[in-house]
Amino acid sequence: MSKKLLLKDAHIEGIRYFDVYRKQGGYQAAEKALKMTPEEILEEVKTSGLRGRGGAGFPTGMKWSFLAKPEGIPRHLVVNADESEPGTFKDRYLMEHIPHILIEGIIIASYCLGSNASYIYIRGEYSWIPDILEAAIEEVRNAGFLGKNILGTGFDLEIYVQRGAGAYVCGEETALLESLEGKRGNPRLKPPFPAVKGLWERPTVVNNVESIAAVVPIINMTGAEYAKIGVGRSTGTKLISACGNINKPGVYEIDMTITVEEFIYSDEYCGGIPNGKRLKACIPGGSSVPILPANLLLKTIKGEPRYMNYESLSDGGFATGTMMGSGGFIVLDEDQSVVEHTMTLSRFYNHESCGQCTPCREGTGWLYRILKKIVNGEGEMKDIDLLWDIQRKIEGNTICPLGDAAAWPVAAAIRHFRDEFEYYVKTPELAKVKPFGLAHY
Numbered sequence: 001m002s003k004k005l006l007l008k009d010a011h012i013e014g015i016r017y018f019d020v021y022r023k024q025g026g027y028q029a030a031e032k033a034l035k036m037t038p039e040e041i042l043e044e045v046k047t048s049g050l051r052g053r054g055g056a057g058f059p060t061g062m063k064w065s066f067l068a069k070p071e072g073i074p075r076h077l078v079v080n081a082d083e084s085e086p087g088t089f090k091d092r093y094l095m096e097h098i099p100h101i102l103i104e105g106i107i108i109a110s111y112c113l114g115s116n117a118s119y120i121y122i123r124g125e126y127s128w129i130p131d132i133l134e135a136a137i138e139e140v141r142n143a144g145f146l147g148k149n150i151l152g153t154g155f156d157l158e159i160y161v162q163r164g165a166g167a168y169v170c171g172e173e174t175a176l177l178e179s180l181e182g183k184r185g186n187p188r189l190k191p192p193f194p195a196v197k198g199l200w201e202r203p204t205v206v207n208n209v210e211s212i213a214a215v216v217p218i219i220n221m222t223g224a225e226y227a228k229i230g231v232g233r234s235t236g237t238k239l240i241s242a243c244g245n246i247n248k249p250g251v252y253e254i255d256m257t258i259t260v261e262e263f264i265y266s267d268e269y270c271g272g273i274p275n276g277k278r279l280k281a282c283i284p285g286g287s288s289v290p291i292l293p294a295n296l297l298l299k300t301i302k303g304e305p306r307y308m309n310y311e312s313l314s315d316g317g318f319a320t321g322t323m324m325g326s327g328g329f330i331v332l333d334e335d336q337s338v339v340e341h342t343m344t345l346s347r348f349y350n351h352e353s354c355g356q357c358t359p360c361r362e363g364t365g366w367l368y369r370i371l372k373k374i375v376n377g378e379g380e381m382k383d384i385d386l387l388w389d390i391q392r393k394i395e396g397n398t399i400c401p402l403g404d405a406a407a408w409p410v411a412a413a414i415r416h417f418r419d420e421f422e423y424y425v426k427t428p429e430l431a432k433v434k435p436f437g438l439a440h441y
């Protein structure tokens with residue numbers, strides 16, 4: 001059974017409220033941290049090996065150490081709660097059920113970074129959660145953990161909750177900052193990184209909800225103890241939101257030592273695939289990471305078991321970076337059509353493109369239209385190569401990762417399921433008929 005750090009008290013009735021959270025040891029980490037120096041806290045976070053839980057997996061301690069500290073200029077912590085990656089809903093669960101672990105993490109991180117005004121930017125569709133967060137903030141203020149001179153330490157902090165307006169691209173950190181400043185959420189060119197020029201051109205750290213919540217157990221147990229959980233550079237625990245063709249969709253906390261097979265089939269997690277169907281493919285880390293077919297999901301190319309961690313989840317060297325992504329685990333059984341699934345994602349990315357870069361603005365539209373043509377039974381063989389060509393021209397040629405995120409699912413689908421695309425072209429009348437089994441490849 002995986003060790004639980006973030007969700008260990010999730011089953012306790014009323015854990016959403018300050019008194020209940022406090023009774024379970026809540027805010028002890030904040031009390032401890034406020035007696036430490038910011039440098040000591042930073043050292044603990046670095047030692048923990050915590051990597052950003054929003055998707056990029058960038059080391060959190062390193063990000064904090066990049067924060068510029070020019071004399072007389074305020075600094076900010078901004079929590080990215082704009083969780084919009086298809087298949088990802090773990091931050092929603094955390095904020096809805098245990099909001100105080102996020103608020104406590106913000107207090108510790110803000111003190112460490114020297115932020116006296118910190119922000120939670122939350123996606124507009126999570127319309128009921130800002131009220132939960134604001135109620136929690138009010139409780140914490142009444143308990144003396146927010147406001148002026150917190151616990152007599154001389155440290156002041158205000159936390160503000162800002163609602164987004166429903167744009168996926170505002171989850172990209174610089175678009176988020178633009179939106180927070182009251183402008184249209186267009187991503188900025190990086191560098192400069194927010195650590196140097198962020199909110200209102202001030203040094204800013206942008207961290208995901210789960211990353212900030214993880215600081216609480218790190219301070220409670222020490223970074224060294226946190227680093228002992230997990231394996232290699234995948235330290236600590238990770239929240240996974242599991243959905244698709246599984247018996248038990250939901251949010252699970254894993255310690256990154258379990259295999260993908262165990263995660264899908266064990267009763268402790270997804271509980272297997274309904275109706276005895278076979279596993280066809282899975283998107284292990286939210287729609288921006290490539291789809292993996294069953295044979296590569298359960299074993300690596302070298303034949304070793306595939307583990308649920310940053311190192312083991314890769315595309316066999318095809319895609320760069322980790323496929324742990326945002327922890328949005330989407331399972332497809334043998335009846336699902338990868339071609340239709342890819343078309344749905346392309347429609348999404350095309351709709352969400354902000355339109356600043358030509359390859360993304362035009363390319364995502366072309367991807368969607370060609371995929372739609374194939375799904376509608378009007379595709380030609382050359383369309384498959386055209387899709388490949390277009391995605392290659394988007395990847396790496398845009399301001400923000402939305403372009404890459406639109407290109408990679410198409411590339412992975414063609415790489416691993418080309419015969420399914422060809423089947424649609426050759427036998428459009430059959431391709432439209434479900435079930436769409438494993439038989440043709």
Ligand code: NAI
Pocket residue numbers: 052054055056058063066082083084085088171172173193194195206285286288289325326401
């Ligand atoms: P990134 O790799 O560009 O940056 C990671 C973080 O490190 C950023 O905060 C960046 O400012 C910081 N950083 C990197 N190099 C730095 C340097 N030299 N100096 C200072 N700071 C530096 O990735 P990004 O754009 O933050 O995230 C992309 C990922 O987000 C994708 O891989 C995807 O999985 C995920 N994603 C998650 C979503 C969600 O809803 N959770 C939605 C969409 C994408």
Ligand code: SF4
Pocket residue numbers: 169186187352353354355356357358360361398399400401402403404
């Ligand atoms: Fe906008 Fe797409 Fe360019 Fe990102 S890649 S800045 S979403 S046009």
